[in-house]
Amino acid sequence: MNRIAIVLLVFLSYAAMAQVQLSTKSKKAIEYYTQADNYRVRGQFAQAIELLNQAIDKDDKFVEAYYRLGLVYQNMKNYAEALKNYEKGLSLTTDLRKQKTFWYDMGEAYIATGEYEKAMRVLSLFVNNETLNKQKLERAASLFKSAEFAFNNKDNVSAFHQKPLSDTVNCFATQYFPVLTADQQQLIFTRRTSNDPNADEDIVISGKDAQGRWITPVSISRNINSRLNEGTCAISADGRKLIFTSCVGRDGIGSCDLYETRKIGEDWTVPKNLGPNVNSVAWESQPTLSADGRTLYFVSDRRSGLGRRDIWVTSLDENGKWTKAVNAGKPINSVFDEISPFIHVNNKTLYFASNGLPGFGGYDLFFVEKDSAGWSAPKNIGAPINNHDDQFSLFITADGKKGYYSHEENAAGGTRSRIFEMQIPEENQLKYRSNYVRGIVRDKQTRQVLSAKIELINISKNQIESLVESDSVTGEYLMVLTQGADYALYVNKEGYLFKSLHFNYTETFDFKPVVLDVDLEKASIGSRVVLNNIFFDVDKYELKSTSITELKKIIRFLTENPKVRVEIGGHTDNSGAAAYNRSLSEKRALAVYNYLVSNGVDKGRLTPKGYGPDLPIAPNNTEDSRQLNRRIEFKIIK
Known part of the structure; x- marks a missing residue:
């Protein structure tokens, strides 16, 4: 769960506990307990822990002090200490109002440590006894579904082979949100040079050497990186359009905005804000681009979403302008948080992270697939990629065989994030x-x-x-x-x-x-092109319906070039009688001619002609070369 959601639910838990009388009579214990909360709300957890422990020293049966100490540790993601204090405090009370408060937060902490059976037990007790707090009831029911799902699926582990990339890539204090070009020759990601979450973020790029090994990452461009933060980014399949996040120091609209830059030759253009159709006065980040760079998915916490953070989508119009972003809607978004979208280059599979769908705890990775009816129901990608920790920032290669993601782990001086590569088992690979x-x-x-x-x-x-x-x-x-x-x-x-x-x-x-x-x-006299998308059945001259795309292309060309006059030439290989082949090729050329005329092309601009086998463009000695000779050609004659 994200930090803001935790703080909100912690506030609700405090409010619930504050409505009941404290279990201690010790004035000094109450004094320490009250002082601790002043430090807790400012995020000064060490001082809060020291005061709460002093309160417990004054009265070791002080139920509320154990509860609040557990919450402080839970805010710090130290779930082992949180549960130790929850369990101690719960053992000291038979007051149902206080027990419910413990059960709720213990359920979340048990999920965060992978103790799913215990989580189901305490969450069930909460749901069966809570009657007033609808918001917490809904959240507890959602957490119970996740615990149940995780318990039933924790042993259903696919054989993913995963390993961190070499220290050549993972050379910074922290690195995350990797993306690759379709040819898998460029790896782009965000890095920080220290574990301080406020440290400067930059976008870096690594290529491959002659042996296929990733080389030392370097700044992607002086035009993109600055002394301020440049964060999560998306790249088009050809590596020539980049969308990235910047929060301060640029011509922004909201707290964090999305910017676009293009690569021309070896240089990146000066980034431009995507404008008010995409960015809002709220927070926008975590972009992902379709293969051609014309559809953009991103995350925003603007108020008009289904949850606090939702996935939104925009696309380029005919004039190359981004359209008004719309909410991706259900089933992708929920009343909880959806983040870290990734649209595969197939433009049919969307991955994202959610803390509101049944999973293994925290943020899990899910995917949906698009068909003519829309997006499918989200599916959890399963273990071992998903577990009780937060998972996000997934990238799948074009061929579906490899995945890249960033994984957070505790390290000296704070949390470190490294980039991992995984081999995806065939049974888990993409449908498309x-x-x-x-x-x-x-x-x-x-x-x-x-x-x-x-x-x-x-x-x-x-x-x-x-x-x-x-x-x-x-x-x-x-x-x-x-x-x-x-x-x-x-x-x-x-x-x-x-x-x-x-x-x-x-x-x-x-x-x-x-x-x-x-x-x-x-486009001059004598220039010609083979129409590779005109189709006939064997020995037939009726146009197949799959030829419509090419025929419309010809019409568009002739409309854009009104002075051009063309010959439509039919050609065959040398199989069979030459006279028959000339007749067949002429009838095929006429079929194209008749379609064009019936769709508004002046017949005076068209000359159909059948050449049969007389003008081959390849030897007629293999089936492949004979196929090349069976063709319709389009030649400018005036």
């Missing part, structure tokens, strides 16, 4: 895993790199899945391809013919990254 295609976009004639738009379209749904741009300095692009769909990929640049590519990921694939450089031809 992802691959990627990457390369460089160039001008075919001059070989100059180009900044171009790359669209990924789900052919069966005829809808855009992703939209990215190649780097204006390097020409590099990266597009994520997710299992379970047939894709058309288009590379577009004003003044050039679009490039048409096809990726069938409906079946199982080997996740080997695709390296594909794209050469674009200027």
